[in-house]
Amino acid sequence: MTADPQAQENQSRPITAADRRWASVQYVVGDLLASAVAWTTLYLYRKNVLEWAPAFREQWFPEALLQDGNFRYGLFFVPMFWVGLYGLVGMHGAPYRRYRSQEVGQVLWTSLLGSLTLFFVLILDDAISSYKQYYESLMVLFLAQSVAVIAVRFPLTSRTVMRVQRGELAFNTLIVGCNEEAVAMVREIRALRRNPGFRFVGFVQVGQEDCKSLEGIPCLGNTDQLVGLIEEHGIEEVILAVRSSEHGELETIINRLGGTGVGIKIIPDIYDILSGLVRMKSLFGAPLIAIRQEIMPSWQVVVKRGMDVAISIIALVLLAPIFLLIAVAVKCSSPGPVFFHQQRVGRHGEPFFIHKFRTMVVGAERNGPQLSSDHDPRITTIGRVLRKSRLDELPQFYNVLIGEMSLVGPRPERRHYIDLITQEASHYHHLHKVRPGITSWGQVKYGYAENVEQMVQRLRFDLIYLENMSLGLDLKILAYTVWIVLRGRGK
Numbered sequence: 001m002t003a004d005p006q007a008q009e010n011q012s013r014p015i016t017a018a019d020r021r022w023a024s025v026q027y028v029v030g031d032l033l034a035s036a037v038a039w040t041t042l043y044l045y046r047k048n049v050l051e052w053a054p055a056f057r058e059q060w061f062p063e064a065l066l067q068d069g070n071f072r073y074g075l076f077f078v079p080m081f082w083v084g085l086y087g088l089v090g091m092h093g094a095p096y097r098r099y100r101s102q103e104v105g106q107v108l109w110t111s112l113l114g115s116l117t118l119f120f121v122l123i124l125d126d127a128i129s130s131y132k133q134y135y136e137s138l139m140v141l142f143l144a145q146s147v148a149v150i151a152v153r154f155p156l157t158s159r160t161v162m163r164v165q166r167g168e169l170a171f172n173t174l175i176v177g178c179n180e181e182a183v184a185m186v187r188e189i190r191a192l193r194r195n196p197g198f199r200f201v202g203f204v205q206v207g208q209e210d211c212k213s214l215e216g217i218p219c220l221g222n223t224d225q226l227v228g229l230i231e232e233h234g235i236e237e238v239i240l241a242v243r244s245s246e247h248g249e250l251e252t253i254i255n256r257l258g259g260t261g262v263g264i265k266i267i268p269d270i271y272d273i274l275s276g277l278v279r280m281k282s283l284f285g286a287p288l289i290a291i292r293q294e295i296m297p298s299w300q301v302v303v304k305r306g307m308d309v310a311i312s313i314i315a316l317v318l319l320a321p322i323f324l325l326i327a328v329a330v331k332c333s334s335p336g337p338v339f340f341h342q343q344r345v346g347r348h349g350e351p352f353f354i355h356k357f358r359t360m361v362v363g364a365e366r367n368g369p370q371l372s373s374d375h376d377p378r379i380t381t382i383g384r385v386l387r388k389s390r391l392d393e394l395p396q397f398y399n400v401l402i403g404e405m406s407l408v409g410p411r412p413e414r415r416h417y418i419d420l421i422t423q424e425a426s427h428y429h430h431l432h433k434v435r436p437g438i439t440s441w442g443q444v445k446y447g448y449a450e451n452v453e454q455m456v457q458r459l460r461f462d463l464i465y466l467e468n469m470s471l472g473l474d475l476k477i478l479a480y481t482v483w484i485v486l487r488g489r490g491k
Contacts, residue, residue: 012168020094026156030149032083035079036075045140046137081117082145086110090299091106096169096171099157104150111146115141164196170195170197173200174220174230174238177203179209182203198239201235202217202218203217220233227257236263255426256426256429260349260432266289296471300471308400309400312407322394330358342354344436346405354396355399357392359384408437408474408478410437411437421456430463440461440465441464443458443481444477
């Protein structure tokens with residue numbers, strides 16, 4: 001007798017942050033152990049087959065290895081290299097969204113890339129009797145690494161996939177739309193032989209449609225409450241079931257979801273299927289269009305964050321004397337504290353406090369939020385110099401270091417101004433997909449905005465940056481920012 005899909009769904013356990021951390025740790029530890037086995041295999045092959053070292057072969061196996069300094073060195077650093085490489089390509093992130101064919105494919109091509117790197121760094125300068133030994137070493141390294149890592153990762157991924165398919169674990173899912181298409185989609189997913197991992201929490205009303213409890217799933221509210229519902233119910237997936245007559249609201253809905261970090265999928269119509277927009281990741285999954293959330297490849301995201309941390313540490317250390325001089329100048333310019341702290345909105349809409357050198361008199365906003373202008377009387381004498389040179393932004397290297405900001409990214413705004421901007425440009429929320437930055441394309445091209453209209457105009461440049469985000473573009477923006485600082489032409 002087949003279990004009731006709805007009852008099974010209700011009994012499933014939502015995947016928690018602790019689950020994800022533990023799963024990621026298992027992958028990392030597995031990669032370390034597998035890489036150590038692969039390195040040992042390569043070393044034994046070279047000693048026993050290629051070099052045919054009698055002295056090595058006559059010794060007791062573990063002792064012969066452990067007495068070899070090169071082996072011990074490699075046993076420590078080589079697995080660390082592999083773990084770093086797998087992390088760069090995103091193999092340690094989203095552990096509950098991996099599938100087996102992806103696992104094998106990623107391991108093979110990443111292991112080939114890593115094997116070529118280690119070949120040129122560690123193996124190419126070895127003494128050999130023929131070039132054939134080079135090829136043999138490379139092949140053994142690639143095969144040993146691939147087989148060992150797949151042998152560890154495949155069971156881990158299979159176990160996760162099977163737990164999801166059995167309905168033990170699931171992603172809290174919200175359905176936007178209360179219509180026939182939404183009901184048909186729920187029935188289709190529940191009828192699948194293998195559970196795709198959706199745990200339907202509720203429906204959300206779109207427009208004037210009649211929203212009520214359907215298929216045992218309650219109606220939680222309307223699209224105006226969408227962001228709050230996502231936070232309240234720990235939503236990880238949102239499925240958009242929007243009628244053709246309601247497509248005008250689709251952009252608004254996606255804009256609201258832009259900075260939440262949830263996965264977004266759309267029920268396709270026949271045009272989407274015929275035009276080739278529907279791409280299946282699983283033979284047994286439901287036909288849904290996934291909206292791509294990744295703005296940069298995983299390895300570029302890791303490198304970008306690495307650059308943020310490294311440059312921030314260097315800047316905070318090397319610029320310490322300049323920090324001290326600016327602090328003295330600010331203190332002498334007008335009464336009040338050296339630093340200015342203000343709450344801004346960051347990635348995924350999370351609030352944080354931005355840190356700057358104070359450039360205005362104390363109590364500059366006693367009458368409420370006000371944007372500054374070139375001739376603003378609230379700006380102190382030293383404040384004008386700091387703003388022109390952008391030196392007032394230096395304390396934000398601390399924000400970057402602790403992960404609240406990035407070196408390059410859209411400038412963070414206050415909630416007051418975000419509310420005003422979104423009245424004219426609802427797509428502003430797309431900027432919350434990434435960490436805000438000390439500098440940005442909008443800041444370089446436009447500078448400080450003096451009113452909401454200028455903020456909306458500057459928004460265009462930040463959206464263009466989001467669509468073209470890459471390490472190369474970040475380096476260009478950083479170079480232009482340094483040029484502006486050196487020339488003191490900040491607006």
